[in-house]
Amino acid sequence: xxxxxxxxxxxxxAGAIGALVRIIRGPSALDRIIASDVLVATAICAIGAEMAIxxxxxxxxxxxxLALFGIVGSVSVARFLSARDDT
Amino acid sequence: xxxxxxxxxxxxxVVTAVLVLVAAxxxxxAGVGLLRFPDVLSRLHAAxxxxxxxxxxIVADVAVSNPSLVTITLAVAIIFFQSLTAPVSAHMVGRAAxxxxxxxxxxxxxxxFRGHD
Numbered sequence: 001x002x003x004x005x006x007x008x009x010x011x012x013x014a015g016a017i018g019a020l021v022r023i024i025r026g027p028s029a030l031d032r033i034i035a036s037d038v039l040v041a042t043a044i045c046a047i048g049a050e051m052a053i054x055x056x057x058x059x060x061x062x063x064x065x066l067a068l069f070g071i072v073g074s075v076s077v078a079r080f081l082s083a084r085d086d087t
Numbered sequence: 088x089x090x091x092x093x094x095x096x097x098x099x100x101v102v103t104a105v106l107v108l109v110a111a112x113x114x115x116x117a118g119v120g121l122l123r124f125p126d127v128l129s130r131l132h133a134a135x136x137x138x139x140x141x142x143x144x145i146v147a148d149v150a151v152s153n154p155s156l157v158t159i160t161l162a163v164a165i166i167f168f169q170s171l172t173a174p175v176s177a178h179m180v181g182r183a184a185x186x187x188x189x190x191x192x193x194x195x196x197x198x199x200f201r202g203h204d
Contacts, residue, residue: 008107037134041117048142052107
């Protein structure tokens with residue numbers, strides 16, 4: 001089981017670092033908001049993996065909150081992005 | 088020679104490990120896709136994998152790991168709200184990307200908006 005934990009941690013960490021690099025480098029604000037959505041999804045996967053491996057359900061409401069309110073940032077940025085914004 | 092001791096616990100451990108690895112692989116694929124894909128629309132394609140498949144795998148994993156009524160109810164609620172909100176935000180981001188021109192027109196396969204703007 002420890003092998004599974006190490007492999008999953010490495011893969012999720014690599015995915016989170018890829019999303020962070022895209023947040024920092026991303027040529028437009030839309031790239032950054034997509035990458036932060038991926039970072040939230042990676043956080044959901046990491047919290048859930050910790051719950052499944054240690055066999056408790058204490059942080060299940062955290063997953064529900066992240067699944068509910070992950071939409072707010074991306075929708076508001078996409079809604080109010082102006083057409084001449086080239087950042 | 089008796090049959091191997093495959094009780095319910097060891098089967099549950101195997102299922103837990105496989106689902107954790109599936110979710111981790113989805114997260115890794117999303118990171119690589121965000122780094123390697125050329126524009127906003129294709130990065131949007133890469134970002135969808137951990138949002139739906141990874142979350143479904145990990146929530147099913149929690150429900151398999153300790154099955155109870157509360158856990159399964161919360162799991163269904165999480166999958167429902169995630170699959171309700173992820174397409175909405177992806178649609179908004181994709182529409183904003185098209186309208187502000189943050190995509191490469193030369194690698195588009197089809198453009199059904201052309202001529203309708």
